[in-house]
Structure formats: C-alpha cells, structure tokens
Amino acid sequence: MGKSTWKRAGVALTAAALVAGLAGCNxxxxxxxxxxxxxxxxxxxxVLTAAYEKTAAAKAxxxxxxxxxxxxxxxxxxxxxxxxxxxxxSVADFxxxxxxxxxxxxxxxEQMRMLMLDNVMYMDxxxxxAAQMDGKRWMKLDLSAAAEASGDKALQKQMTGGLxxxxxxxxxxxxxxxxxxxxxxxxxxxxxxxxxxxxxxxxTFEQMLKANKSSQLLSAExxxxxxxxMKKAGLKGYDTEVWVDKDGYPIRMDIAMEMAEGKVxxxxxxxxxxxxxxxxxxxxxxxxxxxxxxxxxxxxAGAEGAQG
Numbered sequence: 456m457g458k459s460t461w462k463r464a465g466v467a468l469t470a471a472a473l474v475a476g477l478a479g480c481n482x483x484x485x486x487x488x489x490x491x492x493x494x495x496x497x498x499x500x501x502v503l504t505a506a507y508e509k510t511a512a513a514k515a516x517x518x519x520x521x522x523x524x525x526x527x528x529x530x531x532x533x534x535x536x537x538x539x540x541x542x543x544x545s546v547a548d549f550x551x552x553x554x555x556x557x558x559x560x561x562x563x564x565e566q567m568r569m570l571m572l573d574n575v576m577y578m579d580x581x582x583x584x585a586a587q588m589d590g591k592r593w594m595k596l597d598l599s600a601a602a603e604a605s606g607d608k609a610l611q612k613q614m615t616g617g618l619x620x621x622x623x624x625x626x627x628x629x630x631x632x633x634x635x636x637x638x639x640x641x642x643x644x645x646x647x648x649x650x651x652x653x654x655x656x657x658x659t660f661e662q663m664l665k666a667n668k669s670s671q672l673l674s675a676e677x678x679x680x681x682x683x684x685m686k687k688a689g690l691k692g693y694d695t696e697v698w699v700d701k702d703g704y705p706i707r708m709d710i711a712m713e714m715a716e717g718k719v720x721x722x723x724x725x726x727x728x729x730x731x732x733x734x735x736x737x738x739x740x741x742x743x744x745x746x747x748x749x750x751x752x753x754x755x756a757g758a759e760g761a762q763g
Contacts, residue, residue, distance in 0.1 A: 499640045502699065503633055503654060509703045511626040515541035515732035520723040524555075531717065536569075541732030542624035547571040548734050572734045574598050577742065593737040596745045625705045625725055632656050632695050644698060646707050647724075651698040659692040660685045689715030704728050 520536045532554035540547040552566040568579040578594045588594070632638060635656025644653045661682060690712060698707040710721040736742075 499638060499654065500633065502640075502652065502703075503629055503638075503697070506697075506699050506703050506705055507626055507629040507633065510624075510629060510705060510728065511543075513626075513704070513728035514543040515539065515546075515728075515730050516625065516725045517727040517730055518723055518725050520549075520721065521553075522719065522721045525718045525720075539730060539732045539734075540624065541734075542626060545571070546732050546734040548732070570734055570736065572736060575736070577737055579737075588743045591741050591743045593742040594745050595737075595742045625708060625723070628695065628708055628710070629697065629705060631658060632697060634658060634662060635695070636662075641696075646698050649700055649706060651700050651706060653696065653698050655694070655696040657692050657694050660690050662692075687715075689713070 517539050518537070521533060522536075523533045524531045534551060534553040534555040536549040536551050538547065538549035540549075547570065549569045550566050551569055556567060567581065570577040574597065576596045576598065578596075580588070580592055580594050582592065632654065635658050638654065638656035641653035641655055644651055692712075694709075694711040696709040697705045700706050704725070706725055708721075708723045708725075712719045
C-alpha cells in the first residue's frame with residue numbers, strides 16, 4: 456500500500472476520533488435528573504436540561520463539523536465533515552474535506568466519504584487508491600477488534616466502554632456542559648439569521664473523566680496514569696459553548712482545547728433534528744480490512760527478523 460493511502464487512512468482515523476467523541480459520555484436519564492436538581496443556576500440549568508432531553512429524543516441530525524489545529528507543525532490544518540449522524544443507534548455518514556486530507560499530497564482526493572456503524576469505520580479511499588487495494592476502494596477498521604487485539608487492558612476498557620456510546624453527539628455535549636462549575640448564560644445572539652440563546656462553560660480534564668461512564672472501568676492506577684499523561688500533554692480543560700434556538704435545540708456547539716503542541720477548535724452546526732440516519736456498510740467484496748493488513752504486516756516483519 457502506498458504512503459499516501461496510509462496518510463489518508465490516518466486522516467480518517469483522526470476524523471473517527473472526532474466523531475467518537477474527544478470527551479463523549481453517556482449518563483442518560485441520570486444526567487438529566489441530576490441537572491434538574493440544579494446548582495443555583497435557575498433558568499440556565501432548566502433551559503439546557505430541556506434542550507438535552509429534546510436532543511436525546513431526536514436521535515439524529517444533520518451536521519457540519521469543522522476542526523482546526525494550530526501550532527502543531529505538519530499536523531496543523533483544517534478538516535470539515537458534513538453529513539448525518541445518529542446517536543440512538545450510533546451511526547454516521549460524513550463527507551470529509553480540508554487541508555488535513557491532502558496534507559501536501561498531489562494525488563489526494565478533494566474529499567473522502569466515511570461511514571460508521573456497529574463500532575466499525577469504513578473509508579472510501581477513491582479510485583486511485585483502489586488500484587493499490589485489488590480494486591477495492593473501501594477500507595474497513597473494526598475499532599473493537601483492534602482494541603481487543605492490542606493486548607492493552609486499559610485501552611480495551613476505554614474503547615469498549617466508549618464505543619457503546621460512540622458519537623460526539625449534541626445531547627452528550629449538553630450533558631457535559633451541565634457539569635461545568637462556571638456555566639453561564641452569555642445572552643441572545645443570531646446564528647445564520649436564527650435567534651438563539653448563547654451559553655458557555657469550562658470543564659477540566661479530571662471533571663470530564665468523572666462525567667464519562669467509560670472511565671469508571673479504569674482502575675485507580677490507570678485513571679491516574681491517564682490524567683498524568685494529559686497533564687504532560689498540556690491539556691488544561693475544555694471550553695464549551697452552545698447556542699440554543701427557540702425550539703430548544705442546540706444549533707451550534709464550539710469546543711476549544713489548548714495543549715502543549717497546539718490548539719484544537721471544533722465547531723459543529725446542527726440542523727434537521729429527527730432526520731433519518733440510515734447507514735449501510737459497503738459490500739464485503741469491496742472492502743479491505745485495515746486491521747488485518749496491519750497484523751499481516753507485523754507478522755511479515757517478525758518473520759523477516761527471525762530469518763535474519
């Protein structure tokens with residue numbers, strides 16, 4: 456497989472991380488009930504709790520999501536994902552484009568389609584790359600299988616726990632925002648001509664972990680190691696903003712993170728809540744299993760080393 460194919464697979468994996476949720480959680484009705492109890496914020500908590508409940512019930516929406524990275528050298532750039540995502544069940548059908556997709560490769564396509572369902576990601580690598588993959592243009596990555604085969608117990612717990620509630624969906628982000636100790640109402644604001652109310656709050660990485668059910672699967676040692684790793688990376692916390700329309704749905708969410716190697720900003724614009732999010736996997740005969748290729752490549756390298 457050519458270097459450009461691996462590069463685009465890496466971009467798609469970055470996109471998958473974005474969709475799977477940089478800080479997704481799934482506290483469900485317990486979160487909503489806790490929010491109703493309130494923390495002295497009155498109308499702010501009530502409005503966002505109601506928005507959470509409506510958004511969770513919608514189960515799907517159309518989305519335009521943009522991620523930008525600054526100060527990260529060659530990894531800096533932008534990536535835009537447009538399409539449909541569902542969070543009950545967890546599915547996604549996105550078209551990806553942006554400077555991160557090309558990354559200086561003259562043969563890179565202008566855009567790439569990515570599907571996610573049943574904890575499996577499928578990437579349309581394009582006609583040129585299909586020529587390097589026996590005419591098969593879809594690359595498949597089973598995230599659960601990859602986590603299990605890694606042999607890393609902590610990774611398995613994180614992946615299998617997180618994959619059960621995959622998606623950086625708006626309902627989960629609202630639930631997280633309700634955990635912010637400095638949650639506040641900024642005021643009215645128009646977004647693309649739509650009247651909205653603007654809210655914002657900040658959570659530390661430790662608070663995000665506490666809110667994330669999958670992190671409860673970690674041992675105390677694994678938890679402390681993860682927190683220490685994030686601190687060394689310079690991650691202080693997540694700044695989250697949301698704009699809620701008159702119907703009680705979030706139509707825009709911004710998430711900003713600052714780390715030692717650069718800044719990451721994510722903007723998601725949502726519409727058509729309740730839309731149908733039917734995603735079908737490509738035919739098996741048109742897919743190449745990335746994880747199996749990696750295993751075979753590793754086995755080949757091991758055999759060569761033994762012969763040497």
